[in-house]
Amino acid sequence: MKAYILRRLLHLIPVLFLTSVIVFLLIYLIPGDPAQTILGPDARPEQLKAVRQEMGLDKPLPVQYVIWLGRALRGNLGKSFINDYPTLQLILMKLPVTLDLTVASFLVALAISLPLGVLSAIRPRGWINWFSYYYNALAMAVPTFWLGILLVLVFGLQLKLLPTSGYVPFFSDPLKALRFLVLPAFTLGAYVSAVLARFLKAALLETLHQDYVRTARSKGLREQSVIMAHALKNALIPVVTVLGLQFGAFMGGAVITEAIFDYPGMGRMLLYAILTRDYSVVQGTILFVVTAFVLINLVTDVIYAFLDPRIRYQ
Numbered sequence: 302m303k304a305y306i307l308r309r310l311l312h313l314i315p316v317l318f319l320t321s322v323i324v325f326l327l328i329y330l331i332p333g334d335p336a337q338t339i340l341g342p343d344a345r346p347e348q349l350k351a352v353r354q355e356m357g358l359d360k361p362l363p364v365q366y367v368i369w370l371g372r373a374l375r376g377n378l379g380k381s382f383i384n385d386y387p388t389l390q391l392i393l394m395k396l397p398v399t400l401d402l403t404v405a406s407f408l409v410a411l412a413i414s415l416p417l418g419v420l421s422a423i424r425p426r427g428w429i430n431w432f433s434y435y436y437n438a439l440a441m442a443v444p445t446f447w448l449g450i451l452l453v454l455v456f457g458l459q460l461k462l463l464p465t466s467g468y469v470p471f472f473s474d475p476l477k478a479l480r481f482l483v484l485p486a487f488t489l490g491a492y493v494s495a496v497l498a499r500f501l502k503a504a505l506l507e508t509l510h511q512d513y514v515r516t517a518r519s520k521g522l523r524e525q526s527v528i529m530a531h532a533l534k535n536a537l538i539p540v541v542t543v544l545g546l547q548f549g550a551f552m553g554g555a556v557i558t559e560a561i562f563d564y565p566g567m568g569r570m571l572l573y574a575i576l577t578r579d580y581s582v583v584q585g586t587i588l589f590v591v592t593a594f595v596l597i598n599l600v601t602d603v604i605y606a607f608l609d610p611r612i613r614y615q
Contacts, residue, residue: 383582485555
């Protein structure tokens with residue numbers, strides 16, 4: 302296992318390098334001049350030139366990248382043009398908020414997909430299978446932004462059961478925090494729950510016809526033990542892959558959900574930075590999210606190898 306983890310860590314180096322290059326170059330596709338954004342439309346040419354020199358924008362592109370990468374490796378992601386706060390400090394301020402939403406959405410997806418996937422696989426002709434089929438089709442077809450707006454209208458404005466915006470830290474008031482989390486967590490987790498349910502059902506149906514499952518049944522084990530102890534563990538392998546990918550996507554893909562529910566996380570911060578052309582915050586946030594995504598994929602690979610020891614020897 303140690304050799305497998307070391308090999309996967311070595312594979313991350315070129316991935317992270319290419320990621321940094323792409324993130325650095327993407328900023329130059331955003332229209333606008335950072336110096337003009339800082340000084341405003343009435344800035345004189347000499348002022349613009351001085352700011353560009355201070356920011357290093359007058360240097361060749363490869364030199365700018367080397368300087369930027371060196372600072373990023375030391376944890377310096379620059380400062381916001383809007384409020385002069387260090388970008389890393391802004392990210393760390395918003396990270397717990399996004400993690401709350403990410404974990405809550407993750408749990409919602411698991412709470413829905415596990416029973417739907419398992420029950421529809423072991424009872425393919427029951428009503429739960431038909432319910433799962435229609436739920437999956439609906440959850441995957443409905444756009445996230447439309448679902449969020451619909452939930453706000455129904456549960457927030459008409460029934461007045463749940464708040465439609467805001468945030469409360471979980472450890473300061475857990476019950477109140479859960480009320481604020483219900484709608485955005487379901488909005489973000491609904492699509493993933495449908496994907497996971499379909500993957501789990503397909504994997505479990507295939508696993509239930511394997512020889513070792515028939516052997517376990519022939520030994521007189523209860524059906525519940527056969528499914529939970531033998532079939533489900535191997536059926537979870539493709540599900541773990543999807544979970545790892547989606548958990549990373551939750552962190553950066555909550556922009557729309559956070560905007561709908563006015564949730565003060567990294568997604569809303571990134572959207573505001575893009576609208577205000579705060580290049581340093583955009584660059585640093587994207588780099589942070591992509592790096593977290595890559596590291597989560599590494600953890601997923603390790604769990605994958607734990608579930609199926611054959612993988613680590615390939």
